[in-house]
Structure formats: C-alpha cells, structure tokens
Amino acid sequence: MVKLMFRVFSCLTNEHDLRLVVVAGIVCFLAGLTAVNLFHRSRETHGRPQFIWILIAGVASGCGIWATHFIAMLAYEPAVPVGYEVWRTALSLVIAATGTFVGLGFAATSKKRWAAAFGGVIIAAGLATMHYLGMSAMQLPGRISWSHDLVIGSIVLAILFAVSALEIAVRRSDSSGKLLSALLLTLMTVSHHFTGMGAIEIVFDPTQTIGTTALSPTYLAITVASSAIAILGISLIGVSADQHLAVRAQAFGQTINKLTLESELLDSAIENMSQGLVMFDASARLLVCNDRYLEIYGISREMLQPGCTIRDILALRAETGSLLIDPETYLDDILSTAQRGITRQLTVETRGGRIISILHRPMLDGGWVATHEDITERKRAQERIEHLARHDLLTDLPNRAAFNQRLARALDEARTRGSSFAIISLDIDRFKEINDVLGPSVGDTLLNELSRRLQEAAGNHCIARVGGDEFCVIVEGGMQPAAAASIAERLLGATVGEFTIEGRQLQVGLSIGIAICPTDGADAATLLGNADAALHRAKLENRGSFRFYEAEMDAQLRDRRALQHELQTAVAHGQFVLNYQPQARIGKEIIGFEALVRWQHPSRGSIFPGAFIPLAEESGHIITLGEWILREACREAATWPEHLHIAVNLSPVQFRHGDLPGLVHSILLETGLSPNRLELEITEGVLVDDFSRGVALLRRLKALGVRIALDDFGTGYSSMSYLQSFPFDKIKIDQTFISNIERNPQSAAIVRGVIGLARGLNLPVLAEGVETSEQLAFLSKELCDEVQGYYIGRPALIENYAHLIERPARPPVRSNARSAYAH
Numbered sequence: 139m140v141k142l143m144f145r146v147f148s149c150l151t152n153e154h155d156l157r158l159v160v161v162a163g164i165v166c167f168l169a170g171l172t173a174v175n176l177f178h179r180s181r182e183t184h185g186r187p188q189f190i191w192i193l194i195a196g197v198a199s200g201c202g203i204w205a206t207h208f209i210a211m212l213a214y215e216p217a218v219p220v221g222y223e224v225w226r227t228a229l230s231l232v233i234a235a236t237g238t239f240v241g242l243g244f245a246a247t248s249k250k251r252w253a254a255a256f257g258g259v260i261i262a263a264g265l266a267t268m269h270y271l272g273m274s275a276m277q278l279p280g281r282i283s284w285s286h287d288l289v290i291g292s293i294v295l296a297i298l299f300a301v302s303a304l305e306i307a308v309r310r311s312d313s314s315g316k317l318l319s320a321l322l323l324t325l326m327t328v329s330h331h332f333t334g335m336g337a338i339e340i341v342f343d344p345t346q347t348i349g350t351t352a353l354s355p356t357y358l359a360i361t362v363a364s365s366a367i368a369i370l371g372i373s374l375i376g377v378s379a380d381q382h383l384a385v386r387a388q389a390f391g392q393t394i395n396k397l398t399l400e401s402e403l404l405d406s407a408i409e410n411m412s413q414g415l416v417m418f419d420a421s422a423r424l425l426v427c428n429d430r431y432l433e434i435y436g437i438s439r440e441m442l443q444p445g446c447t448i449r450d451i452l453a454l455r456a457e458t459g460s461l462l463i464d465p466e467t468y469l470d471d472i473l474s475t476a477q478r479g480i481t482r483q484l485t486v487e488t489r490g491g492r493i494i495s496i497l498h499r500p501m502l503d504g505g506w507v508a509t510h511e512d513i514t515e516r517k518r519a520q521e522r523i524e525h526l527a528r529h530d531l532l533t534d535l536p537n538r539a540a541f542n543q544r545l546a547r548a549l550d551e552a553r554t555r556g557s558s559f560a561i562i563s564l565d566i567d568r569f570k571e572i573n574d575v576l577g578p579s580v581g582d583t584l585l586n587e588l589s590r591r592l593q594e595a596a597g598n599h600c601i602a603r604v605g606g607d608e609f610c611v612i613v614e615g616g617m618q619p620a621a622a623a624s625i626a627e628r629l630l631g632a633t634v635g636e637f638t639i640e641g642r643q644l645q646v647g648l649s650i651g652i653a654i655c656p657t658d659g660a661d662a663a664t665l666l667g668n669a670d671a672a673l674h675r676a677k678l679e680n681r682g683s684f685r686f687y688e689a690e691m692d693a694q695l696r697d698r699r700a701l702q703h704e705l706q707t708a709v710a711h712g713q714f715v716l717n718y719q720p721q722a723r724i725g726k727e728i729i730g731f732e733a734l735v736r737w738q739h740p741s742r743g744s745i746f747p748g749a750f751i752p753l754a755e756e757s758g759h760i761i762t763l764g765e766w767i768l769r770e771a772c773r774e775a776a777t778w779p780e781h782l783h784i785a786v787n788l789s790p791v792q793f794r795h796g797d798l799p800g801l802v803h804s805i806l807l808e809t810g811l812s813p814n815r816l817e818l819e820i821t822e823g824v825l826v827d828d829f830s831r832g833v834a835l836l837r838r839l840k841a842l843g844v845r846i847a848l849d850d851f852g853t854g855y856s857s858m859s860y861l862q863s864f865p866f867d868k869i870k871i872d873q874t875f876i877s878n879i880e881r882n883p884q885s886a887a888i889v890r891g892v893i894g895l896a897r898g899l900n901l902p903v904l905a906e907g908v909e910t911s912e913q914l915a916f917l918s919k920e921l922c923d924e925v926q927g928y929y930i931g932r933p934a935l936i937e938n939y940a941h942l943i944e945r946p947a948r949p950p951v952r953s954n955a956r957s958a959y960a961h
C-alpha cells in the first residue's frame with residue numbers, strides 16, 4: 139500500500155509538469171462548481187426545463203472532467219514522444235459527458251433514498267471509462283505495463299468521492315454545501331486521474347510507432363483549450379441563465395411583494411367596508427369574514443372555529459339571538475341559492491329590530507360571497523318620508539292623497555263584490571272663528587285633540603284630514619246606511635264635553651254629511667260631492683247633526699249654481715229692490731229703517747237675501763251689489779225727514795276688497811245724506827277675517843261721522859272681546875234670543891246679561907225679531923233701548939211707509955207699521 143502510494147506520488151512529482159497540474163485542478167474545480175450549481179437549479183424545476191438544466195450540467199461537467207484529464211495528460215512528461223488517437227479521444231469526451239448527465243439526472247429526479255449514491259456511481263463509472271479509454275488512445279514508442287491494484291484504487295476513489303459529492307449536493311443547497319460537493323467532485327477527478335496515472339509504467343519499445351492520424355500534443359493542447367473554453371462558455375451560459383433566472387426570481391419576488399401589498403390593501407378595504415362581508419367556498423366553508431359582519435350579528439372572532447361552515451355560523455347566530463328565523467330553513471335557502479349560482483338580494487330582520495339587506499353573489503368555484511348591510515336608518519328615513527307624503531303633518535291622520543287612494547280601493551272592492559260602503563264628510567262648526575280669534579296655536583291644538591277623539595270614534599274605519607277643518611271617513615262593512623249612521627253618531631259623540639286648550643274651555647260642534655256607494659254615486663267625485671252636499675245641508679239646517687245625501691240636494695246644488703250664474707247680470711238688469719224695516723225706540727217713535735235687499739227674479743219671483751247673499755259673497759258679486767244697495771239706501775234716506783236714519787248691512791267681503799271708507803264717503807257726498815244719519819251694520823265676521831284691518835277700516839268709517847252697529851250679537855264666538863276692541867255705536871241682539879225669551883230661561887238670561895253689559899259700556903241695545911207684545915214687554919222691563927221686528931213693522935217697499943217718511947202715499951197703501959209706532 140505504501141509502495142503504491144509512493145508510486146503515485148513519484149509519478150506526480152517526477153513525471154508531471156506541476157504548473158499544468160495546477161491548471162488541471164482549477165479547471166476541474168470550475169467544472170465541479172458548475173455541475174453542482176446547475177444540479178441545484180435543475181432540482182428547482184420540473185419537466186422540460188429540468189431536463190435542459192441536467193443536460194447542460196452533464197455536458198459542462200463532462201467536458202470539465204475530460205479537459206482535466208487531458209490537461210493532466212499534457213502535464214505528463216514521459217521520456218518518449220506521445221500522440222493521441224483521435225476517435226478514442228473524442229469518444230472518451232462523449233462518455234464523460236454522458237456519464238455525468240445520467241448520474242446527475244438520476245440523483246436530481248429520483249425520489250429513492252439511494253438515488254444520490256447510485257448517481258455518484260454512474261458518474262464515477264463514466265469518469266473511469268473516460269480515463270482508461272483516453273489512456274488507450276495514447277500512442278508512444280513503448281509498451282504500458284499496468285498496476286492492477288492502482289487501477290482498482292483509482293476507480294474506488296472515484297466512486298467514494300462521487301457518491302459523497304452527490305449525497306451532499308442533494309442534502310445541502312447553501313453555498314458552503316455547494317462548495318463542498320464541488321470540492322469532492324474535484325477530488326474525484328484528480329484522485330482518480332493521478333492514481334490511474336501512477337498505475338502505468340512505460341517500457342520503451344521502438345517497434346511501437348505513433349499512428350499518422352494520432353493527435354500530436356499540440357493538437358491535443360488546442361482541443362483541450364477549446365474544451366476548457368467550452369466549459370467556461372457553458373458555465374457562462376449557465377451563470378447568465380442563472381442570473382436571468384435570478385432577475386426573473388427577483389421580478390417574481392417583486393410581483394409577490396406587489397401582490398402582498400394588494401392583498402394588504404384588500405384586507406384593509408374589506409375591514410373598512412361599511413358592509414359586512416363573508417365569503418364561503420364550494421363546500422360552504424368560511425373563507426373570509428370582516429369585523430363589520432361579526433359586529434352586525436354580535437359575534438366575536440373567537441367564537442368562529444377555523445374552517446367553520448355556514449351551518450356552524452347560523453347555529454351560532456341562532457344561539458346568540460341574531461337569527462330570528464329557523465336556521466335550517468335559512469340554510470336551505472342559502473345553499474340552494476349558491477347551488478343555482480344566482481345573485482340574490484334579501485332583507486332580514488335581526489335583533490333589536492335592525493334590518494339587514496343581504497346580497498348573495500356566486501363565485502366561479504361554486505362558493506359565494508355575501509355582503510350584509512344594516513339599512514335600518516335608511517329604511518326608517520324612507521318610511522318616514524313615505525309616511526309624511528301620505529299623512530297630515532299636524533294630526534298625523536292620512537291626508538287627502540292617501541284618502542283618495544283608499545277610496546279608489548274601496549270603490550274597486552265594492553264594484554267587484556257588489557258591496558256597499560259610505561263616505562262621511564265632516565267639518566268643525568265655526569272653526570275659522572276659533573282659529574282667527576284665539577290664534578292658530580289654539581286652533582292647531584284643538585285640531586290635534588279633536589283628531590285624536592275622532593280617530594278613536596272611527597275605530598278601524600279610515601279617517602283622513604282632507605282640508606283645514608274637514609275630515610272624511612270611509613265606512614266599510616256592515617249594512618248601510620245603518621253602519622254609517624252609527625259611526626256618524628259616534629263622531630258627533632266625540633265632541634261631547636269641553637276641550638281644554640291652553641287653559642281655555644272650548645265647546646266644539648260638528649256637522650256631518652253622508653253619501654252611500656253605490657246608491658248616491660259609483661265614482662269618487664260624485665260620492666265626495668254628494669257627501670259635501672249633505673254636509674252643507676246639515677250646516678244650513680241644523681249644525682251639530684248629520685244628514686244623508688238625498689237626490690233633491692243635488693237639484694238644490696244645481697239651483698244654487700244657476701242662481702250664482704244669474705247674479706252676474708242681476709244688478710245691471712235692475713232686478714234688486716230694497717225693503718225697509720222700521721226701527722223704533724222702545725214704546726215710542728220710529729227712529730229709522732233697516733234696508734233689506736230682495737231679488738226680484740224674472741221667473742222665480744222675490745228671493746230673500748239668505749238665498750243669494752252667501753252666493754254673492756262666494757262669487758264676489760257682493761261688491762257691486764253692496765255698492766248698489768248702499769247708494770240706493772242713502773239716496774232714498776236723503777229724501778226722508780232729518781230725524782230718520784238708515785241702517786245698511788255690510789258684508790265682511792266688502793271689507794276685504796277695495797276702499798270701503800272711500801266708497802261710503804263718495805256716496806254720502808253724491809246723495810247728500812248727512813253721515814250721522816247712516817248706520818252701518820256689521821257682523822263679527824268683519825273682525826274675524828282680519829282683525830287689525832277690520833278695526834282700521836271701522837275707525838276710518840267712524841271718522842266719516844257714520845255710526846257702526848254690531849249685528850247678530852250673541853251668535854258669534856267671542857262677542858265680548860270684540861266689544862272691547864272697537865267703540866261700537868249700537869248692539870243688535872240676535873233675533874234667536876228674542877224669539878226664545880218666553881220659552882227658554884237661558885235666552886232671557888242672555889238678553890238680560892247683554893243689556894246689562896251694554897249699559898255698562900254705555901252702548902244702546904236694539905232687540906231684533908220682536909214679534910209679540912210679550913217680548914216687547916219683557917224688553918221694556920229690561921230697559922232695552924230699541925226694537926225691530928214684525929211686531930213693529932215688516933220689511934216692505936218704502937212706499938208702504940210713506941206716512942212715516944212724510945211722502946204722499948201712493949195707492950195701494952197699507953200701513954206696515956203698528957199704529958203705536960206710526961208717528
């Protein structure tokens with residue numbers, strides 16, 4: 139063994155150029171390093187790219203081993219000239235490359251535990267074959283004798299180093315690991331080569347010749363140099379490819395970074411969404427869920443097990459009370475939606491009455507993503523807006539629009555079922571006065587309180603506020619008209635008892651009109667119109683009561699409209715005349731007349747003011763008519779004896795339009811009537827409409843020197859307050875109190891009270907509607923100042939009072955005034 143080692147050593151030192159040996163070592167190490175690097179690279183890939191990497195590795199390191207061998211051979215300096223046979227030399231290169239390719243390939247691709255060792259054996263086998271084939275290509279004038287021990291030793295060394303190099307290469311990919319296996323590969327080649335070289339001994343034999351085709355050492359030098367360049371080239375390709383890959387890897391890394399950034403952004407976007415978000419995979423397992431989702435349903439993240447399913451989550455929600463429906467039913471619903479792959483929107487209610495809008499969207503892989511949005515506030519705001527659009531702001535009752543819709547439905551139903559229903563139209567008696575006199579805040583509070591009572595009375599029937607003080611009720615079900623009558627009674631009953639508003643006690647009355655579908659109309663407009671006609675009638679005839687619509691009301695309504703139309707031309711056609719009713723100092727003389735207008739209708743005959751004054755007021759014709767009355771009355775009175783005055787009624791409408799004081803003034807000038815002989819009778823309506831304007835106009839009228847009398851006293855709402863607001867010249871107690879004096883002690887008390895009050899205010903009182911001597915006696919006893927009524931004299935053409943106005947009577951003369959007052 140020692141002898142063998144000595145032989146190898148002496149071969150190396152005595153027979154080799156040591157400088158070339160070092161070169162061979164460096165080339166060999168480079169080749170090894172390249173092989174290891176490419177081996178590692180190949181292990182990172184699969185398929186075709188892996189094959190290519192292994193091929194490059196095999197060829198590069200095969201060439202390296204071969205180059206090492208021949209550089210070492212060049213370093214070998216035997217004492218004889220040497221040549222190399224071409225084909226064997228070339229074949230040895232192919233064998234070296236193939237052996238390395240197969241060995242590395244096996245170690246890189248096989249999963250077997252012994253793959254690396256087996257790969258190493260193949261490489262070593264390739265190396266040995268290459269070496270001894272290369273040796274056999276050597277031609278020289280001599281014979282080679284072999285030491286078989288060293289040949290075997292060279293092969294064993296090659297196997298040992300190759301196996302350990304590959305074992306380390308498959309285990310370690312760090313740079314020191316790579317360095318170690320490259321060193322082991324270098325040792326494999328070098329130890330094998332020099333041991334192999336030590337195994338030969340050349341015995342000079344001049345009979346042996348060098349073939350003509352043999353490569354000279356010079357050619358071999360060129361070949362080996364080319365091989366070395368090829369190795370370097372391939373190594374360079376490998377390195378550049380590696381660099382390229384590194385760049386690619388870096389780029390990939392950057393992409394990953396970007397992707398990471400995007401995923402972070404996505405995470406933060408998901409977390410900052412105002413909506414809850416959950417994502418499930420095809421097997422209904424939870425993939426993603428943001429905090430908002432958990433918050434909406436009051437779940438904490440700890441409650442969610444990793445990989446939990448939709449079923450688990452629903453069970454958890456049912457447990458924590460945020461799922462108000464059956465979890466299984468809901469689960470079936472969700473899963474069937476996911477299975478069908480459809481987008482679906484649904485709204486659910488969760489605890490605390492919160493409303494959640496959910497949108498399920500399918501994903502391509504069979505899973506789904508759902509957004510959960512708490513729309514409670516939005517929904518409430520929307521409901522509020524819808525409510526406001528359909529309800530009255532003040533009373534919160536349905537408004538006209540809502541009522542019309544409800545009525546349309548009722549009509550449809552009645553039509554299809556052949557059933558019947560009623561419409562009740564009602565309004566508050568004298569509401570305008572309450573509102574104007576006591577102020578809108580009292581009016582509003584009263585409306586509110588009354589609405590509450592009315593709604594209670596209407597029960598489940600729809601009641602709506604359709605105007606200022608107008609309400610409508612739809613009475614469905616039950617037998618008509620009995621059902622409507624019973625509701626009407628209940629509505630009237632709602633006003634029984636006083637309303638206490640802002641410390642005031644108010645008494646309120648209602649008037650009600652009823653129309654029945656289909657008898658009184660089969661469409662909304664007809665029914666409403668007829669209910670109104672009935673209401674109108676109730677007001678006219680008996681406030682605080684209800685009336686059913688009757689066909690005759692319709693005729694009356696048409697009649698009213700016809701009259702209103704005819705009013706337009708009646709003044710111009712001279713169809714009006716004035717009647718005069720005497721007014722007297724009680725028990726004494728006639729002091730004047732009240733002018734009362736009559737319409738001498740060409741076909742209807744004489745029409746009383748109650749039938750046309752309201753129409754004229756409504757249409758505005760009262761302005762021209764009023765001016766005519768005033769001029770006519772003044773013109774007439776101007777012809778009477780000085781002591782007789784004339785009282786003229788003014789409508790509140792006349793106060794609202796034009797310049798009333800200016801008109802009165804010009805008429806007085808025009809007719810020459812002394813202002814102190816003119817008495818203007820006004821009602822509270824003048825002050826109710828617009829108090830300050832009313833008072834201002836009254837003052838201007840009074841400034842003209844005319845007198846102002848307050849008519850119909852006691853019928854209005856707040857007569858007392860009006861009495862204080864303006865210095866009236868006379869109070870006229872309404873005839874209803876007088877006619878009731880004997881029957882109703884309350885009326886007598888009122889009359890007594892008013893007379894006392896007026897005396898306190900130093901105001902003369904005139905009692906209207908005195909029809910009997912008893913009434914006169916009562917008034918006389920109560921010290922009433924003046925009287926007017928049929929007992930004293932009926933309203934008549936002035937000719938009938940010719941004797942009173944000191945005018946020669948024209949036949950036929952009939953005294954209308956009682957003799958006591960006949961002057």
Ligand code: C2E
Nearest residue numbers: 733734735746747748767787788789907908909927928933
């Ligand atoms: P008024 O101003 O209170 O007029 C008195 C009404 O009582 C008159 O009715 C008169 O005929 C009636 N009357 C008088 N004495 C008695 C009696 O003893 N018993 C009964 N039952 N009635 C009596 P008329 O003429 O029908 O007028 C009704 C209302 O029409 C008037 O009430 C007044 O408000 C209005 N009016 C009448 N003429 C005019 C007018 O020229 N201009 C205006 N703006 N309104 C007028």
Ligand code: CA
Nearest residue numbers: 732787819849
């Ligand atoms: Ca009057």
Ligand code: CA
Nearest residue numbers: 849850870906
């Ligand atoms: Ca009156």
